[in-house]
Amino acid sequence: MTNFDSQFPSFPSTRMRRNRMQKFIRRIVSENTLTINNLIQPLFVTEGKFENTNIVSMPGVKRHSVHSIVKEAKEIYNLGIPAIAIFPYIPKDLRNENGIESINENNIICKTIKEIKNSCPDLGIISDVALDPYTSHGHDGIIIKNEINNDKTIEVLCKQALIQAKAGCDIIAPSDMMDGRIKSIRLALDKRNYINTSILSYSAKYASSFYGPFRDALGTKNIKNSINDKKSYQMDPANSLEALREIRLDINEGADMIMIKPAISYLDIIKSARQNFEIPILAYQVSGEYSMIKAASEKGWINEKNVILETLLSIKRAGASSILTYFAKEIAKSL
Numbered sequence: 001m002t003n004f005d006s007q008f009p010s011f012p013s014t015r016m017r018r019n020r021m022q023k024f025i026r027r028i029v030s031e032n033t034l035t036i037n038n039l040i041q042p043l044f045v046t047e048g049k050f051e052n053t054n055i056v057s058m059p060g061v062k063r064h065s066v067h068s069i070v071k072e073a074k075e076i077y078n079l080g081i082p083a084i085a086i087f088p089y090i091p092k093d094l095r096n097e098n099g100i101e102s103i104n105e106n107n108i109i110c111k112t113i114k115e116i117k118n119s120c121p122d123l124g125i126i127s128d129v130a131l132d133p134y135t136s137h138g139h140d141g142i143i144i145k146n147e148i149n150n151d152k153t154i155e156v157l158c159k160q161a162l163i164q165a166k167a168g169c170d171i172i173a174p175s176d177m178m179d180g181r182i183k184s185i186r187l188a189l190d191k192r193n194y195i196n197t198s199i200l201s202y203s204a205k206y207a208s209s210f211y212g213p214f215r216d217a218l219g220t221k222n223i224k225n226s227i228n229d230k231k232s233y234q235m236d237p238a239n240s241l242e243a244l245r246e247i248r249l250d251i252n253e254g255a256d257m258i259m260i261k262p263a264i265s266y267l268d269i270i271k272s273a274r275q276n277f278e279i280p281i282l283a284y285q286v287s288g289e290y291s292m293i294k295a296a297s298e299k300g301w302i303n304e305k306n307v308i309l310e311t312l313l314s315i316k317r318a319g320a321s322s323i324l325t326y327f328a329k330e331i332a333k334s335l
């Protein structure tokens with residue numbers, strides 16, 4: 001008969017604290033590490049006259065001009081951060097129902113991509129494909145008959161992806177959550193011979209209230225429209241199996257990497273994605289996650305640096321390869 005106790009010895013012969021007793025032991029038994037390779041810095045860019053505007057709900061984050069984002073990108077590159085993700089603030093007079101500015105080859109995003117690639121060619125650029133910064137209603141797609149029209153939106157997304165690839169973007173990141181857009185974008189890119197432009201699909205993007213401060217940054221928050229929320233395309237926070245279906249579809253359509261977003265409230269999704277698929281998984285520590293940490297640390301209620309490191313490490317432990325975080329630059333210096 002098996003002696004249960006000798007096969008699985010327990011206290012007092014087993015003392016878990018032995019492996020925690022000294023710093024060197026804690027180091028050699030450590031299971032997960034956060035390195036600078038895991039950090040991606042999101043940045044906001046806008047036309048000259050709106051530049052340097054601080055975003056009140058995101059202390060320490062601002063909208064850059066093209067000139068200042070180039071400078072910022074260099075600093076980020078010199079710190080060793082591998083990539084940035086860029087988002088535009090579009091002046092109100094350039095927004096319309098169909099978000100037409102999104103497919104203007106000379107728009108702020110294309111200008112930014114070119115300028116950064118000129119001065120910092122080895123810094124990876126991830127650019128967002130979605131219509132929300134460009135539409136007067138703030139939705140990620142085109143509204144037809146009071147509905148975000150999936151297939152019409154995809155036509156525009158393909159054009160948007162193409163001009164960004166042409167400008168020199170390394171990774172196209174559709175964050176719109178339309179069905180089938182990865183396949184269409186891949187085909188459109190390949191047809192124009194952008195065979196090496198990667199696609200990072202926001203596969204499991206939840207309809208989250210943690211995006212509030214980001215919508216302040218883009219000026220898409222208080223827009224009145226007939227469809228008030230994004231629940232007809234972004235996922236229900238109650239669902240996890242659905243996330244696996246989304247990811248599987250995007251992999252089959254040709255995604256190179258997938259994103260799960262937000263991060264901290266969705267660690268279970270990251271973990272099950274990691275267990276089910278071989279594809280690289282990125283996670284987005286979104287604006288609301290950033291702002292909560294900033295606000296509490298401004299009040300002196302938490303230790304900012306330690307909380308940032310703990311959240312980022314937990315996202316890695318769940319299974320993310322890398323993390324989009326507004327803290328990237330700040331925390332890179334401590335790694």
Ligand code: PBG
Binds near residue numbers: 130131212213
């Ligand atoms: C929209 C988009 C959003 C974010 C990234 N892309 C917000 C939204 O869906 O309304 C949120 C990022 C953040 O909160 O930091 N395409």
